[in-house]
Amino acid sequence: MSRNGDPVATPYRPRPTLHDVAAMAGVSIKTASRVVNGENGVTPAKVAAVRRAVLQLDYRPNVSASALRRASGRTAAIGMVLEDLANPFSSALLRAVEDAANSRQVLILAGSVDEDQERERSLVRAFSERRVDGLIIAPVGEDQGYLRAELEAGTPLVFVDRLPQGLPADCVLSDNEGGARAAVHHLADTGHRRIAYLGDLQIVPTAQQRFAGYQRASLERGLPWNPAHHVHDLHTIDEAATATTRLLRSDEPPTALFASQNLVTIGAITALQQLGLEDTVALVGFDDFPMADLLKPRVSVIAQDPFQMGRVAAELLFQRLDGDRDAPRRMVLPTTTILRGSGEIPPASP
Amino acid sequence: MSRNGDPVATPYRPRPTLHDVAAMAGVSIKTASRVVNGENGVTPAKVAAVRRAVLQLDYRPNVSASALRRASGRTAAIGMVLEDLANPFSSALLRAVEDAANSRQVLILAGSVDEDQERERSLVRAFSERRVDGLIIAPVGEDQGYLRAELEAGTPLVFVDRLPQGLPADCVLSDNEGGARAAVHHLADTGHRRIAYLGDLQIVPTAQQRFAGYQRASLERGLPWNPAHHVHDLHTIDEAATATTRLLRSDEPPTALFASQNLVTIGAITALQQLGLEDTVALVGFDDFPMADLLKPRVSVIAQDPFQMGRVAAELLFQRLDGDRDAPRRMVLPTTTILRGSGEIPPASP
DNA sequence: CGCCGTCACGACAAGGTTGTCAAAGCCGTG
DNA sequence: CACGGCTTTGACAACCTTGTCGTGACGGCG
Numbered sequence: 001m002s003r004n005g006d007p008v009a010t011p012y013r014p015r016p017t018l019h020d021v022a023a024m025a026g027v028s029i030k031t032a033s034r035v036v037n038g039e040n041g042v043t044p045a046k047v048a049a050v051r052r053a054v055l056q057l058d059y060r061p062n063v064s065a066s067a068l069r070r071a072s073g074r075t076a077a078i079g080m081v082l083e084d085l086a087n088p089f090s091s092a093l094l095r096a097v098e099d100a101a102n103s104r105q106v107l108i109l110a111g112s113v114d115e116d117q118e119r120e121r122s123l124v125r126a127f128s129e130r131r132v133d134g135l136i137i138a139p140v141g142e143d144q145g146y147l148r149a150e151l152e153a154g155t156p157l158v159f160v161d162r163l164p165q166g167l168p169a170d171c172v173l174s175d176n177e178g179g180a181r182a183a184v185h186h187l188a189d190t191g192h193r194r195i196a197y198l199g200d201l202q203i204v205p206t207a208q209q210r211f212a213g214y215q216r217a218s219l220e221r222g223l224p225w226n227p228a229h230h231v232h233d234l235h236t237i238d239e240a241a242t243a244t245t246r247l248l249r250s251d252e253p254p255t256a257l258f259a260s261q262n263l264v265t266i267g268a269i270t271a272l273q274q275l276g277l278e279d280t281v282a283l284v285g286f287d288d289f290p291m292a293d294l295l296k297p298r299v300s301v302i303a304q305d306p307f308q309m310g311r312v313a314a315e316l317l318f319q320r321l322d323g324d325r326d327a328p329r330r331m332v333l334p335t336t337t338i339l340r341g342s343g344e345i346p347p348a349s350p
Numbered sequence: 351m352s353r354n355g356d357p358v359a360t361p362y363r364p365r366p367t368l369h370d371v372a373a374m375a376g377v378s379i380k381t382a383s384r385v386v387n388g389e390n391g392v393t394p395a396k397v398a399a400v401r402r403a404v405l406q407l408d409y410r411p412n413v414s415a416s417a418l419r420r421a422s423g424r425t426a427a428i429g430m431v432l433e434d435l436a437n438p439f440s441s442a443l444l445r446a447v448e449d450a451a452n453s454r455q456v457l458i459l460a461g462s463v464d465e466d467q468e469r470e471r472s473l474v475r476a477f478s479e480r481r482v483d484g485l486i487i488a489p490v491g492e493d494q495g496y497l498r499a500e501l502e503a504g505t506p507l508v509f510v511d512r513l514p515q516g517l518p519a520d521c522v523l524s525d526n527e528g529g530a531r532a533a534v535h536h537l538a539d540t541g542h543r544r545i546a547y548l549g550d551l552q553i554v555p556t557a558q559q560r561f562a563g564y565q566r567a568s569l570e571r572g573l574p575w576n577p578a579h580h581v582h583d584l585h586t587i588d589e590a591a592t593a594t595t596r597l598l599r600s601d602e603p604p605t606a607l608f609a610s611q612n613l614v615t616i617g618a619i620t621a622l623q624q625l626g627l628e629d630t631v632a633l634v635g636f637d638d639f640p641m642a643d644l645l646k647p648r649v650s651v652i653a654q655d656p657f658q659m660g661r662v663a664a665e666l667l668f669q670r671l672d673g674d675r676d677a678p679r680r681m682v683l684p685t686t687t688i689l690r691g692s693g694e695i696p697p698a699s700p
Numbered sequence: 701c702g703c704c705g706t707c708a709c710g711a712c713a714a715g716g717t718t719g720t721c722a723a724a725g726c727c728g729t730g
Numbered sequence: 731c732a733c734g735g736c737t738t739t740g741a742c743a744a745c746c747t748t749g750t751c752g753t754g755a756c757g758g759c760g
Contacts, residue, residue, distance in 0.1 A: 012504035015481075017746060028710040033748060041708060058499045063479045064414035064425070065746035068715050075414070077459070077480070086445035088438070095436035098462060107476055109427070109457050112448060126457055129413045130427070131365075149408045154362035269644055291641035294619055367716055378740040383718060391738060415716035418745050 016057040024053035036061055067131065078317065079127030080110040081120060081137040083161075088289065089262070089306050090138070093160060096310025097136060104318065106133070115201070117141035128155070134317045136310075139164055142203075156320030158313045162205045163330075170316045172309050172331045176206050176286075179302040179335030180213025180260065181220075183284040186300075186337060187256045188221040191346050192282060196229040196247055196254035198240060198268060200261045207232075210260040210286055229254050240267025241274075248275055255347035256282035262289055269295065284343040286335075293340050300343030303336045366407040374403035386411060417481065428667065429477030430460040431470060431487040433511075438639065439612070439656050440488070443510060446660025447486060454668065456483070465551070467491040478505070484667045486660075489514055492553075506670030508663045512555045513680075520666045522659050522681045526556050526636075529652040529685030530563025530610065531570075533634040536650075536687060537606045538571040541696050542632060546579040546597055546604035548590060548618060550611045557582075560610040560636055579604050590617025591624075598625055605697035606632035612639055619645065634693040636685075643690050650693030653686045 022032040027046050034042050035050035036059075042050075053059070067075045080097060082090040090112070098108055109132060111123040120141050127135060134156040137144075144159075145166040151157055157164075159171040187195050197214045200207040211232075218225060231247065234240045240259070244267060247254060259265035265285030272278040279297060288303035312331055372382040377396050384392050385400035386409075392400075403409070417425045430447060432440040440462070448458055459482060461473040470491050477485060484506040487494075494509075495516040501507055507514075509521040537545050547564045550557040561582075568575060581597065584590045590609070594617060597604060609615035615635030622628040629647060638653035662681055 013502045015503045018748095019746080029746090030710055030712095030748080031708085034709090037748085043708065046708085060475070060479050062418075062481060062746055064481060065418055065715090066748075068412075068415055068418065068717090069746080069748045070715090071749080073715090084445065085448060086438075086441050088436075088441075091436050091438075091441040091444075094441075094460075095434065095462065098435060098460075102461070105476070107459050107461065107480065109459055110444075110448075111452070111457065112445065125410070126455070129410050130457065131412060131414060152363045153365045266641070266644070273644065289641070290639070291616070291645065294616070294623065295641065295644055296646050369716080379716090380718080380740055380742095381738085384739095387718085393738070396738090412716055415745090416718075418747090419716080419718045420745085421719080423745085 015062075016059045017062070018059075020057055021050060021053045021059050024057065025049040073131065074133050075131050076105060077107045077109055077130065077132050078134040078136065079124070079130075079132040080108055081123050081127075081135065081139075082110060082112055083138050083140070084112045084114055085110060086112075087262075089161075089287070089304075092306035093136075093138070093310040093313070096307040097314045100311060100314030100318065113138075113140050115140050115204075121146060124150070134158070134321055136160060136313050136317060137164075138162060141165075144169075156317055158317045158320075160309055160313045168328045170313075170320070170328050170330070172313045172316065172333065174206075174304040174309065175332050175334050176209035177213035177216065179286060179304070179337075180210040180258065181217040182213075182335065182337050183258050183286065183302050183343075184214050184217035184223075185221065186339070186343055187258065187282055187284060188217070188223065190256070190282060190344055192254075192256035193223050193347070194226070194229065194252070194254045195223065195256045195258055197231065198234055198243060198247075198257060198259045198264050199230070199232045200264060201235050202232045207260055214258060214260075226252075228252075234261075234264050234267065237263050237267040237270065240264040241271040242267075244268045244271035245275065248272075248277060248281065254281070256343075256345075257284070259283065259285040261285075262287040265289065265299065265301070269299065278342075279345065280348055282343055282345040282347070288338060292338075295342075297342045297345070298340035300340045301338050303338050305333060305336070309333055365412075366409045367412070368409075370407055371400060371403045371409050374407065375399040423481065424483050425481050426455060427457045427459055427480065427482050428484040428486065429474070429480075429482040430458055431473050431477075431485065431489075432460060432462055433488050433490070434462045434464055435460060436462075437612075439511075439637070439654075442656035443486075443488070443660040443663070446657040447664045450661060450664030450668065463488075463490050465490050465554075471496060474500070484508070484671055486510060486663050486667060487514075488512060491515075494519075506667050508667045508670075510659055510663045518678045520663075520670070520678050520680070522663045522666065522683065524556075524654040524659065525682050525684050526559035527563035527566065529636060529654070529687075530560040530608065531567040532563075532685065532687050533608050533636065533652050533693075534564050534567035534573075535571065536689070536693055537608065537632055537634060538567070538573065540606070540632060540694055542604075542606035543573050543697070544576070544579065544602070544604040545573065545606045545608055547581065548584055548593060548597075548607060548609045548614050549580070549582045550614060551585050552582045557610055564608060564610075576602075578602075584611075584614050584617065587613050587617040587620065590614040591621040592617075594618045594621035595625065598622075598627060598631065604631070606693075606695075607634070609633065609635040611635075612637040615639065615649065615651070619649065628692075629695065630698055632693055632695040632697070638688060642688075645692075647692045647695065648690030650690045651688050653688050655683060655686070659683055 018029050018032050022029045032050050035047050084090050113119045136158045138161045143166045144164040157169040231243045257268050259268045285301045288301045292299040368379050368382050372379045382400050385397050434440050451458055463469045486508045488511045493516045494514040507519040581593045607618050609618045635651045638651045642649040
């Protein structure tokens with residue numbers, strides 16, 4: 001009863017192949033291939049015939065089969081292993097790389113690892129099984145030695161945001177230590193001596209570097225070293241808010257806060273607002289975030305430039321793909337200090 | 351003189367193939383294939399030998415070659431065509447789809463179109479040449495008929511955020527009209543009668559729907575219809591801010607604003623803050639955004655749920671991949687009205 | 701007119717894999 | 731020991747494409 005409009009599964013029409021194109025154009029497969037790939041040595045008449053057939057059949061070359069046969073084996077795709085595709089930092093990286101890849105007709109496979117080492121490895125494996133031409137990785141694991149085979153097979157690797165461990169490879173980092181140091185110096189310049197550190201998971205290398213910057217600046221300025229003012233392992237807004245509240249309610253509260261990361265900064269702001277202290281306690285956050293200049297007070301930050309990081313990483317990768325086989329490079333991108341208000345609140349006179 | 355540490359380009363080691371595995375294990379290629387694919391009918395001793403060889407060579411099956419040969423032709427990859435990978439809406443969609451894909455060992459190819467029709471088509475073409483198993487598309491073009499060949503070849507298509515034109519395909523939308531209508535009703539409930547509409551590019555279908563909702567609610571509440579209070583084609587924060595400023599400085603300024611989109615909302619807030627009117631003029635925005643509840647006043651919004659949208663789209667897609675060939679479905683996701691303060695500001699008494 | 705170089709073209713193999721199928725080995729039974 | 735039935739195994743073709751190379755046609759030259 002297929003007449004009365006029942007949805008009937010029409011059989012799928014198989015995709016046309018070069019074989020079909022060649023048949024329709026009345027030439028050999030090889031000649032069709034030549035035309036499709038723009039090689040010369042084909043009569044204009046046959047070129048036209050093949051072109052017609054391609055159009056009529058809506059022929060799409062099969063890149064997989066092509067890559068399989070081609071000498072270079074290039075698939076014109078690269079893989080990106082990121083922390084979380086939904087977070088602004090990762091997605092800015094992705095977008096920047098996309099722009100670079102786009103101009104070379106290269107596609108991007110992307111995945112999130114969520115701080116899970118196992119997932120990092122399985123993603124890389126999946127990309128490798130697709131024979132991506134290169135990988136850009138924001139590593140979470142403690143050892144990237146498992147990638148040696150990729151490197152040896154000639155797949156260029158570029159690490160972003162964090163240093164690779166146990167593998168010589170290109171790498172693009174922010175100046176985490178320098179940025180954190182600048183933040184603390186700025187708060188000290190404003191008159192603060194009791195500056196709390198609110199940090200991400202200590203296993204995260206960038207968090208370590210930022211704490212090192214905090215420590216270095218504290219030393220340089222002769223600030224009191226008070227472990228009660230150092231909170232580590234904050235990984236969500238709520239955790240950061242809770243920790244901030246506790247700090248500010250303690251006997252000897254800090255007069256300024258350095259938040260080592262996006263979500264921590266937001267958590268700190270939440271807590272400050274709840275306590276009504278947002279105009280009393282100074283705050284500098286690491287990482288800029290949207291809206292930072294619409295809050296009251298506007299939030300001073302140490303900004304990274306994820307777009308530039310992605311752009312530089314992509315440049316490195318494509319240089320490698322173009323044959324550059326020099327020693328691995330490490331690029332350190334400077335941070336920018338953006339003063340908007342929250343970091344310029346002076347300490348309350350005691 | 352390669353002894354003294356000059357960087358010397360060591361030749362790349364070609365990736366091991368099944369052939370190599372088979373040779374090392376002393377079996378035929380086919381038997382190695384059987385072991386790798388977990389087929390049975392292989393002696394335990396040979397299974398063990400092949401496993402050893404796989405491990406020792408760090409063999410990675412070539413998914414492309416495999417897909418080429420397999421009857422299904424599945425590549426275990428899907429393509430996503432999004433507005434801009436760096437914007438929160440797109441990246442939330444991407445992430446939600448990734449989570450669904452991940453549980454099926456499917457990878458994601460993603461690209462941004464930036465409101466460029468041409469780019470939409472070229473991205474789809476690139477994905478199609480990779481023989482992705484399915485496509486999730488946030489369309490920008492005015493006609494998706496060019497995708498018919500994909501559909502006929504059996505590649506499931508799911509559209510998100512916007513309806514496809516000229517093609518019967520699955521589709522997941524927010525209730526744009528309903529959400530906008532709710533926003534205006536809420537502002538009317540608060541006592542407003544002069545509610546301005548600040549809208550995105552008019553060619554964008556979602557913008558049209560939101561304007562329709564605004565119009566419908568205005569009618570339902572008998573609000574004055576004042577074209578001077580309707581601003582269209584705002585696509586950046588700056589444009590929105592400028593337009594808002596102009597509106598509020600006009601002879602008969604609105605007492606409330608409905609911003610039809612993320613960036614427009616932010617632009618409106620910027621303008622309100624500059625004019626010192628943020629506690630005087632009411633504002634409801636379409637789309638939630640991070641920090642909306644840390645601003646002063648907190649920003650009332652009509653929230654979409656991009657994660658759910660992505661999840662639903664992925665579900666549809668995978669159902670199709672699992673053989674569902676029913677008529678195309680259209681899913682409309684409800685919006686949520688989140689009242690935080692800015693939408694509850696009463697009109698200034700004249 | 702015969703020879704040779706050039707060019708267009710296609711037959712064939714190969715790339716890494718899986719589906720098909722026949723051969724070979726093993727077992728128990730009569 | 732011959733036979734039938736079962737399991738294990740590998741040779742071969744095929745997927746779609748491109749690289750190699752030989753063939754045949756053509757034009758130019760001696």
